[in-house]
Amino acid sequence: MNALLPALHREPFVGGRFVPAMGGGVEALVDPWTGTPLAEVALAGPVEVEAAIRTARRAFDACDWPHLPPVDRGAVLHRIAAGIKARQDQFAQIEAVNAGKPISGALREVEGAIRVFTYYAGAMDKVFGDTIPLGKDLLDFTLREPLGVVAQIVPWNFPLLGASWKLAPALASGCAAILKPAPLTPLSALLLAEVCREAGVPDGFLSVLPGGADVGRRLAEDPRIDGISFTGSTIVGAEVMRLASASIKRVALELGGKNAALVFADADMEKAAASAVGSGFGNAGQSCSARSRLLVERSALEPFARAFAAAAARLKTGMALDPATSLGPLISASHRDAVDRTVAQAREAGATLVTGGAMPEGDGFFYPATILSGVGPDNPAFSREIFGPVCSLTPFDSEAEAIALANDSEYGLNGSVWCRDIGRALRVARAMRTGMVAVNGLPSASKTSVFAPFGGYKRSGIGRELGLQALDFYCEIKNVTVDLT
């Protein structure tokens, strides 16, 4: 076992304490950097799921926490942020070895988690109800009340950040949360549970259940749960929605993406190329936000491709804990093989390699930064979410064609426009059917995005995380009408 891990809890956290799991089986975690065993984690089974739901329901229905002044819950969230900060290096090292992240990216993720708890610590006393004018004899106002018991399911690509994006607004709102991390990456969520307990989250208001699809399905269909917030693939999101429908559960979905960056000929090519590397190859491309479709005005295709390949060549693959490493492995051997198959299919369909595309020898699950050119809308690399370090180049000849290509996707998560003509940039941004658009770049996501809503159109999801908008999911609105006569 990795030397970092013996002190960590590796069993479910149910309503305030870690419990020896019964019947959920064991997940053998593998270090993606080396392909060697990392640790074993006890998964939640039906007993732990039932206990978590029962405790959460009882806590929400009987305890004061949902009714406290928001600043009092905010104080607990501030302590959670401080608790994460105190263990910043431990969190980052866990993410590095469990999720295959270079330590620099893992540290940014931890900073993002601190920021999100700090943001929601101060948010709840700034959102309140409305008064609605109904005439002199009536007083009408709305109250925001916590939704209740919420289930939260997250994937393996940003384990700590994904959990924090959901837990912080849920706890701030007064909900009782049951978090299910992905079975491949449960360690940081279990450490986060410990931090939350130490910070004063009352018993029952947080459970963390490592587990797979069986645990997720139980949470989605249980009628005692009021809402489910899911991040993951579109196909599983659809199943979660179907399972939740019988109990008319509120559903929020953050799903896949096949995002486009539109590069016009007057753009700053160096800046656009550097951003394309960060977005397309950051986290080894395992990001719903990866802008993996580079749509480039034909006259700029060659210079942009050269700048993009040169920037990609500066990525460094090395040791997990080396601060200079910038490209890590993929999460598993099977995922790496699936990425490689899609690249082969893209080439069979006519794409050519600008760089990358050859699976390296060795034990870790590495795949090189890969750029494909000559990728038209019929090519699988244009339409399929590859979730690996693979980007494609597609030329366009007019603004209208650029917009049509960008919108030619079942997804609508985000996109970017690179263009010095601000009128054109804003026209294109408005025409893109995506939940987020960046014009001429995006500052480091972990620094700013916590303040702004995050989510997608079309099959990229329903609802928004982050910003004050995330609180809409975790709150009910009650309308009160008073007869003043």
Ligand code: NAD
């Ligand atoms: P996945 O859908 O396979 O799994 C996501 C989570 O759902 C995991 O915790 C998994 O255990 C659980 N799950 C699996 N089957 C389930 C079922 N039948 N019922 C309930 N839960 C179930 O996705 P993944 O492969 O872990 O993650 C990659 C996907 O996540 C990509 O499509 C990516 O775009 C998406 N993603 C989206 C966002 C976003 O914010 N839009 C962020 C990160 C990842």
